[in-house]
Amino acid sequence: MGSAVTIAEKKHFLRWFLANYQLQSREAEMLMRYMMTRENVLRRVHFVENFRQLSRVIVIATKCVPVAPFRYYRRNKPVSTDVEQAFLDLYQHPDEEIYVGLFFKDRGTSEAYGAVLEEIPTREMEPALREMISLQAELAIEKAVHDYQRSQLMQQVNNALDVGNYELFLEASQRLIDFDASASPSL
Structure with missing residues (x-):
């Protein structure tokens, strides 16, 4: 086209x-x-x-x-x-x-x-439709950032387990728990 x-x-x-x-x-x-x-x-x-x-x-x-x-x-x-x-x-x-x-x-x-x-x-799109698309895009970006940050924290937990470092494992696990607790329920 x-x-x-x-x-x-x-x-x-x-x-x-x-x-x-x-x-x-x-x-x-x-x-x-x-x-x-x-x-x-x-x-x-x-x-x-x-x-x-x-x-x-x-x-x-x-x-x-x-x-x-x-x-x-x-x-x-x-x-x-x-x-x-x-x-x-x-x-x-x-x-x-x-x-x-x-x-x-x-x-x-x-x-x-x-x-x-x-x-x-x-x-030419209706303003309400444009707004809805914009909100959907923002939510998708927020979810992608959230998922990336959570995967990084999970990787830190896994790395601590791989090297057998109990203290590092506890710190990384606590950061993951805190991150999950502070995350928006919609994500």
Whole structure:
């Protein structure tokens, strides 16, 4: 998947797509042709596979797949099947990013589609989702550090046993016991 698809590549893909597939909705085809002819809009169009949590999404299906013909998602608004509403939104807000999900036969193996697919930018994720991911990362780091420190203390206990040094064994064991007692219950 690419991350910086040019306007020319998007235009070329849309021409190819419309020449090779018949959409379930004639209005959706007209919307795609509109996007293809407007560089200022096409600059903001991003073809994506996973469009959950994105602010503005158009989902279009061809006749060769059993998927709803057209869906328009706008953050904090009900899902719409009205192509005209999506067109008006594109027309009124040409500087906002728009994510397009296409459903068609062989989309998973299509080189043309793969060439225009883009990664979802993390800045578009919901703030709550970003926060959750951040917390999970912090917990994973804390657990890794804890596990490493505990393994080092266990190694000291084992080394004391290996050399047969009872006093060193007691000191190392006490450090391990203290470490375990002070560790967070979640770790």
